[in-house]
Every structure is written in structure tokens, then in C-alpha cells.
Amino acid sequence: MTAPPAAQRQPRLTARQLTLSGRYLAALLVAGVTLVPIAFVVLGGFRTNAQLNADPTGLPSPWVLDNYRSVLGSSVFWRLMGNSALIAVTATVLTCGLGAAAGYALARYRFRGREGVYTLFTAGLLFPLGVASLPVYLLLRQLHLLESWFGVALAEAAFGLPVTVVILRPFMAAIPGELEDAAAVDGCGRLGFLWRIMLPLARPALVTVAVLAFLGSWNAYQLPMLVFNQQAHFTLPLGVAAFQSQYSQDTAGILAYTALSMLPALGFFVFAERRIVGGMAGAVKG
Amino acid sequence: MSTVEERAAAPARSATPSRGPVRRRTGRRTRAELALLLGPALALFALFVLVSIAAAVYYSFFDWNGFGPPSRLVGLANYRKALADPVFQGAVRHNLVFAVLSVAVQLPLTVALALLLNGRLRGRALLRLIAFTPYVLSEAITAVAWLVMLQPGGAVDRGLRSVGLDSLVHQWLADPDLVLYTLFAVSTWKYLGFGIILFLAGLQGVPMELREAAALDGASAWQTTRKVVLPLLGPTVRIWIFLSVIGSLQLFELVWIMTLGGPAGSSATMATYVIDRGFRRYQFGYGSAVAVVLFAVCFVFALAYQRFALRRDTDGALTGRVD
Incomplete structure (x- = not known):
């Protein structure tokens, strides 16, 4: 990988852009892989078992609060x-x-x-x-x-x-x-x-x-x-x-x-x- | 007597010409202070760490179901039985597979991602926060979350199908040939971010000037990374390997909650074997023997690794003398 200051001195714009886009791609990959399972857990809590069985990966529709309510109420x-x-x-x-x-x-x-x-x-x-x-x-x-x-x-x-x-x-x-x-x-x-x-x-x-x-x-x-x-x-x-x-x-x-x-x-x-x-x-x- | 103490006693010395009694009193006072400061920590440490391990060694020579004091001395029979048990042999193998996979797969992946992420990046602080999150969650929570997602027809399977990868759908936790790799993937999810942050911290210690110098000398980005940056990451690599191997050797929670070591022992580890035999089946003598084998393995690895690989890095931190 090229260090940014060096890259500025040698104006190889394409290489620099490649590095940058690689960096953002890696960042997105890490963030995505980390967050998707957590989001699944949090969002899944807002769904019903019927919704989860029909489509495990979908979004809540409608959003239900019962699961969270019953845990918080216990x-x-x-x-x-x-x-x-x-x-x-x-x-x-x-x-x-x-x-x-x-x-x-x-x-x-x-x-x-x-x-x-x-x-x-x-x-x-x-x-x-x-x-x-x-x-x-x-x-x-x-x-x-x-x-x-x-x-x-x-x-x-x-x-x-x-x-x-x-x-x-x-x-x-x-x-x-x-x-x-x-x-x-x-x-x-x-x-x-x-x-x-x-x-x-x-x-x-x-x-x-x-x-x-x-x-x-x-x-x-x-x-x-x-x-x-x-x-x-x-x-x-x-x-x-x-x-x-x-x-x-x-x-x-x-x-x-x-x-x-x-x-x-x-x-x-x-x-x-x-x-x-x-x-x-x-x-x-x- | 410490120099500090002599200095502290100096005003008293000038006041009383006879130094003897003062010094003796200081000495007694110092001993009392030391006992007060060091005593509780040493007592707690000795009781739980040293005594419990010594007791485990003692119990390991008995056939003991935990009721009443151990009385049936069997010598080394527990050790012989453990080493001959194919389930235990499998457990040791699984721990080793985990350790080898983490060094062979997680390490390159971690280093590659850290190298890609090193440099100017908008949202860097946020990314650090996100990447570290799984490390902060307990293994129990991680295990339960992934257990739900990996159910047959669950979120992972559905996700694969929805992108047309039907052929990749598997019995993630029920297939004896696959289960260990599934668990490895989950542990990678949990520990990857920690490693990336460790390496990003290590990369901050690589002076920018060195890379600029290499670039001026005509080194390509790849050459600079390989010949300049990676060697300087040596200490971080060594400490990462140490943590990772020790973690692999004592792997327990993920396995226990997700598979209980099954199906048919195909994901058992040394630690799950200890708890399964010792605790669940009331074979406390036998379980203690296996626990002793587990410490011995960790201890030998740690000592050998400290001796041969970590010596330079931790000199001063772990072995440094204070004067």
C-alpha cells in the first residue's frame, strides 16, 4: 500500500484511487460482516415467530413490541x-x-x-x-x-x-x-x-x-x-x-x-x- | 533498607542521635505495611489459583464421584484412561485444528484487513467502534445469536439462497465433518475486529519516514509492505499468535452452548470434555486429571512461547525489574 504523502508527491492518481477504494471496500466489508448478525438479532426481536419462519432474513412487518415488552416485564x-x-x-x-x-x-x-x-x-x-x-x-x-x-x-x-x-x-x-x-x-x-x-x-x-x-x-x-x-x-x-x-x-x-x-x-x-x-x-x- | 526509607528517616535521624531504635521501629512498621498491602492479594491469589490447582492434581489420583472425601486411590489410571479415550484424543485434535486454523486463516486475514484500513479513512473512529463490538459481547450471547442464525432453514441458509448460493447450504452444526469449521467461523466473527485493532495500533508504531524512504528508493507498495512494514509488525504478530493459541486451547463457551461438543463428540474440546466428564457425569477425579492435562498443555505452550518467541517483546514488561 502506498503511504498518502508519498502518493501525493508522485501523482499516480489511479493507483491512489485504487488504494483508497480498496480501503473503503475493506472498511465496508468489516463493518457489514460485524453488524449484519447484530442487526439480525435486534430486528428479529421486533418480529413474530411466524414472520421469522416465513422469511428469516426479512425486516419486521409489522413491527411488534411484544417480545421486548415481555422480556423487560419479566x-x-x-x-x-x-x-x-x-x-x-x-x-x-x-x-x-x-x-x-x-x-x-x-x-x-x-x-x-x-x-x-x-x-x-x-x-x-x-x-x-x-x-x-x-x-x-x-x-x-x-x-x-x-x-x-x-x-x-x-x-x-x-x-x-x-x-x-x-x-x-x-x-x-x-x-x-x-x-x-x-x-x-x-x-x-x-x-x-x-x-x-x-x-x-x-x-x-x-x-x-x-x-x-x-x-x-x-x-x-x-x-x-x-x-x-x-x-x-x-x-x-x-x-x-x-x-x-x-x-x-x-x-x-x-x-x-x-x-x-x-x-x-x-x-x-x-x-x-x-x-x-x-x-x-x-x-x-x- | 530502601534508599527511600533512609531518606525518609533522615529528619528523625538528625533529631535523635541514637539511630538504632528508630531504624528498628521503621523496619517493623515497614513489615506491617507490607503485610497489609501484599497480604490480602497474595492470600486470595494463593487460595484460588495455587491451592485449587494443587487440589486438582491431588484429586486426579483418585476415582472420586464427589461425594465424601476422595478415598479410592487409583494412581495414574485417570491419566491413562484419558489419553486412551478416543473422545479426548479427538478433543485435543480439535483444539489443535482450531489453533492451526487461527494462525493460518485468521492471522493473514487480520493483517490484510489492517493493512488495507491503515491510512486516512473517513469514519475511522466509527469503524474502530464497530469492529470491536463483537469482542465486547459475551461468548454466551455470540453463541446464542449464531445458534439461531445457523438453524436449518435459518437466516444464514436463507441469506445464501437469496443470493443464489443454494449449493452452499449445509447442516452447519449437525454435520460432524463441518461443525468444527462452523464454530471456527463464528469465533473468527467474534475475534477478527480485536485483531484488526491490535494490528492498527502496531502499524502506528511503523514510522512513516521508513516507508517514504523505501518509496524514494523505488520500492513498490507491495515491496514496502513486505520488506519494511511486515517485519516491523513482528511483536504484534507474536503476541497475537500467543493470545490466539491460548484462546484456542481453552475454547469452551461457544462450543458448549452451540453443540455441547457434539454431534457425537465431533466438536468436543479439552475444556468441554473436562466439564462433561468431571461435572456432568460426577467423575471429579477423572475430570481433575483432564483439567491437569489442560493446564499442562497451556503451561508448556506458554512457557515455550515466552522463552523462544516473546522474550524480546516482553522484556521489561513482564520480566522487568524495578529498582
Whole structure:
């Protein structure tokens, strides 16, 4: 591909136009492939099963609101959304709180075994919850934390700690030592320094790890599936899958339920897009 | 003692000529602070990550249905049984097929699209937002949406027929020879945008001057891309492969919700096998053994990859020392 400035210097207009149209074609392709299935789900929710059976790909005609209305009117749906939110917020607060404290200790204190502890956390990156769900389920069972939202939040926080520590420690280590000296002269202890100066300075990194932790918990399926057996305790992803298998003939209802379950994550994403994208790229690139 | 601490103790030192007690008190205080800061995180991490994995290794030596404590010690029998089970062998093969396909198909596709999209583009911010959307949705939602669309006579079939591609209509999820590829296509839909954004970020790190220099030296656009841009994307490629292979090895949700590993085990993965045997059939000892095999595979891959491919990229990030 030709870089635009170079192309301007060599006025090969056709080649440049080709590149440009290729670029827009690729953009359209990516946007189309991404959006069509989502549009199908959202629009399908506005149709009846008869419409869907007659022509699965058509537009709603007439538009019906019943599917969405009945999902929004069901107390189960709201209950699952509340469960998801409770678990995700708890897991996020635990991950960030404990991760920030540990990251601070590992960044600003010198003690024997510090690198060993840090290596232990980085090794945790190799064990995502996805490969450990059965062992974690057995542990929660041992701790009598089955059916407990708190147990799931604890486990998710524990598995979220490695990435949090790995992101926060270098960030906190990069804050100049002079600041800490100045704070010490003013009578601020090291814990006071963490609370009053380090945490506000580390806000960008904290927001990133919070977003990662929240999204991870909000979307989690495997561990909640093992831990929760009673529908009243389900999270939203469990609810979507359960609704699908329970009412497999009611396609329109499934689509409405799925579309409404997408909304919180999509809203959160639009709100925090920069943080999520930046955080992913940052987490990935170190 | 840290230099910071000595500096912090300096005013106290000038006030009290005898340094001993102050230092000892600081040392005790530091230890208390460290315990307060590091203790909770370490305890939680150790309990859930280390203890649960150690417990899985222990359970894996028992024939245990989960009722009462494990008592029937069977040694390595669970491991032998798993390795001899054709369903498990199939599961391992499916994970590997997924990993190979993602590197062979998704990677070139992702890089090609990122290269095409790199540059001035109206609506770039919007495209970024759109491309990233599937990544943000949960796998459960993705799975249910595609499950509906892939039903026989469903939206995908109808869409193909309406553009005259009747011959492409298939039993997407019921054909044992096809189901794995269908699942792969769905996972491509979910993760393609994430990869494109990763590569667009990587491309921002390729200095424009280098490409201009290559163009001035008479390199064609294709040569510039191949000889200048792609080599500089090396770190992004390596990290993408790492994430993608680890993701393929622990593939679970899409498969579990869309096919339960079926039909007849033709889309089972290691993770679905663990849950199916361990959890659904109450073979907790056996399931633990398979889970241990799953970690071992991920662990060996991750260590080998870190050692041989990622070392330069993550030096400083993952292994950097703080002084």
C-alpha cells in the first residue's frame, strides 16, 4: 500500500484511487460482516415467530413490541441483570483494591523475595479461569460457597489479580521518587502516599484494569454455570443460554432476550471505548 | 533498607542521635505495611489459583464421584484412561485444528484487513467502534445469536439462497465433518475486529519516514509492505499468535452452548470434555486429571512461547525489574 504523502508527491492518481477504494471496500466489508448478525438479532426481536419462519432474513412487518415488552416485564431478567452487576462490581473492586495495594508494595518497597512474589503473580497469567474452572468449582464447594455470588466474585478477582499487578506495578514504579521524599518531608507516611498521591496519579492505569476486570466478570459463563444451579442466582450470560434451551421454539423471544442482554455491555463499551481498546492493546503489548 | 526509607528517616535521624531504635521501629512498621498491602492479594491469589490447582492434581489420583472425601486411590489410571479415550484424543485434535486454523486463516486475514484500513479513512473512529463490538459481547450471547442464525432453514441458509448460493447450504452444526469449521467461523466473527485493532495500533508504531524512504528508493507498495512494514509488525504478530493459541486451547463457551461438543463428540474440546466428564457425569477425579492435562498443555505452550518467541517483546514488561 502506498503511504498518502508519498502518493501525493508522485501523482499516480489511479493507483491512489485504487488504494483508497480498496480501503473503503475493506472498511465496508468489516463493518457489514460485524453488524449484519447484530442487526439480525435486534430486528428479529421486533418480529413474530411466524414472520421469522416465513422469511428469516426479512425486516419486521409489522413491527411488534411484544417480545421486548415481555422480556423487560419479566422480573427474572432484571434479577439476573442485578446478579451480574453485583458480581461484576464486587470482582472489580476486589481486583483493583487488592491489585493496587500489591502493585504498590511490589513497586515501591524493597524486601527479600520481592521478585519472587512478582514472578508468582506473572505466572498466574498462564492460568486463566477458563482452564481452572473445575478445580475452582471444587474449591468453592469445599468452602461452602456454591450458589454464592460472593464466591464467584472472589474467584474472578483472584484470577484477575495477575494482569492487574502486571499493569500497575511498572506504572507505579515510574512515579518519581522525589515525590515520595517530598511527601515524607511533609509528614506523609508511605500508606498516606499511596492513598493521597499514588492512586490519583495511577488513575489511567486503574481505569484500564477496572474495565478489564468488569468486562471479564460481566461476560463470564463457565464458572457461574458450574456454581449456580438455581435460576434465581444466574447471571445474564447464563440466563441467555438457559432461555435459549428452555424456549427453543420461540425464536423471536430468544432474539429479544439476546438483544437486551447485549445492551449493557454495548453501552458500557461505547462509554469506555478508549479505555477498553487502549487497555487491551496496552495489556497485550505490556 | 530502601534508599527511600533512609531518606525518609533522615529528619528523625538528625533529631535523635541514637539511630538504632528508630531504624528498628521503621523496619517493623515497614513489615506491617507490607503485610497489609501484599497480604490480602497474595492470600486470595494463593487460595484460588495455587491451592485449587494443587487440589486438582491431588484429586486426579483418585476415582472420586464427589461425594465424601476422595478415598479410592487409583494412581495414574485417570491419566491413562484419558489419553486412551478416543473422545479426548479427538478433543485435543480439535483444539489443535482450531489453533492451526487461527494462525493460518485468521492471522493473514487480520493483517490484510489492517493493512488495507491503515491510512486516512473517513469514519475511522466509527469503524474502530464497530469492529470491536463483537469482542465486547459475551461468548454466551455470540453463541446464542449464531445458534439461531445457523438453524436449518435459518437466516444464514436463507441469506445464501437469496443470493443464489443454494449449493452452499449445509447442516452447519449437525454435520460432524463441518461443525468444527462452523464454530471456527463464528469465533473468527467474534475475534477478527480485536485483531484488526491490535494490528492498527502496531502499524502506528511503523514510522512513516521508513516507508517514504523505501518509496524514494523505488520500492513498490507491495515491496514496502513486505520488506519494511511486515517485519516491523513482528511483536504484534507474536503476541497475537500467543493470545490466539491460548484462546484456542481453552475454547469452551461457544462450543458448549452451540453443540455441547457434539454431534457425537465431533466438536468436543479439552475444556468441554473436562466439564462433561468431571461435572456432568460426577467423575471429579477423572475430570481433575483432564483439567491437569489442560493446564499442562497451556503451561508448556506458554512457557515455550515466552522463552523462544516473546522474550524480546516482553522484556521489561513482564520480566522487568524495578529498582
